[in-house]
Amino acid sequence: MKDGRRSDIREAGLTLFAERGYHATSMDDIGRFIGVKGPSLYNHLKSKQEILADIMVTTMQELLAQFDKANSTGGPTGRLREGMAEHVRYHATHPRDVRIGNREIPSLEEPAHDLVLSLRNEYEGKWRALIQEGLDNGDFSIPSVRIAVYAILEMGIGVAQWYRPDGSLSLDQIAELYAEMASRLLSARVSKSAPPRGLPQ
């Protein structure tokens, strides 16, 4: 059942699509990356498009699953901090997936295109619900839930563009810093259940 070649091809697609883009990567390029000729890839898949769809759908499903874990218990302030930390951790540790996910939407064909868009909407919806809840119970203060969600998600996505594992801040420190920035952005009240942990400086 486990097809090792399938995951080799996926890995090659992740690297090459992220570096050059989908349309600038040929099947020969992908084959060369794993040491075979282009046409040999068709023993493991039906089309180039299949590689892209697999990457983009799986990425959104993983992101949703991670968020659900972080968003399961506690009040809005604590869940905001945990959710943001997880959002940042995911983007920092999956830079190729995220880069492709934000860049190749026009390159996706149906039905994967619609599926990915609906998964993105689902993810945004979970965030809207969380922030709306905090607004309703007085934990947060912000003029527009929708715009706050855009701002918070977008600033976390950016981490994928600059994070390096050998940087001066650890991933946990960076995740905590973004959790703090998201809290400030919403003027979140300090909660007892999730006190801010120590930040550098």
Added chain:
Amino acid sequence: MKDGRRSDIREAGLTLFAERGYHATSMDDIGRFIGVKGPSLYNHLKSKQEILADIMVTTMQELLAQFDKANSTGGPTGRLREGMAEHVRYHATHPRDVRIGNREIPSLEEPAHDLVLSLRNEYEGKWRALIQEGLDNGDFSIPSVRIAVYAILEMGIGVAQWYRPDGSLSLDQIAELYAEMASRLLSARVSKSAPPRGLPQ
């Protein structure tokens, strides 16, 4: 001197590169957009790459010029608010340019590729200087200037993806909202020179 066709071609490139991507747009597509055949374009330019380079270099130069105007006078808090409002206004009103600028960097050839990267560095450097100044004089409080700059710029860039002129908030209201979010993110002290203007709700 004014070659009307040149700006027609640029406009076509803006629309098509933003929608489909550079490599997924052919010279015939661009020609069709302005009502000529693909080969006729070569009377006005030397290569497809020239269209992309023109778009990306001009965009970064405009963004830098806009920032310099907004960042010219006052203390860090006021300049932060004005700079952020202008950053957001530019991204909201140039969605195609910005989308191309953030997506087609790998499609750019030298020397334009290096030029655009250095213009981006210059833009980030101006923001770092502004925030460092506010940190030094006690207007701002944030553990990492570099990460705060990434977060602030990135959340403003995101506006290009969702802003519509016929939305419920005006562009000035949106710009002001982002200026407020950036201020909160930096825990900016309220300054006398640039009091927060009225926000919706």
Added chain:
DNA sequence: CCTACCGATCGGTAGG
């Protein structure tokens, strides 16, 4: 501004 055409490259198939 056009038609005709070039060499190169593409995704994918045939056949072994």
Added chain:
DNA sequence: CCTACCGATCGGTAGG
């Protein structure tokens, strides 16, 4: 897994 090859499409040129 390979070689050989297909039809289509690409950016760009020639020549008018």
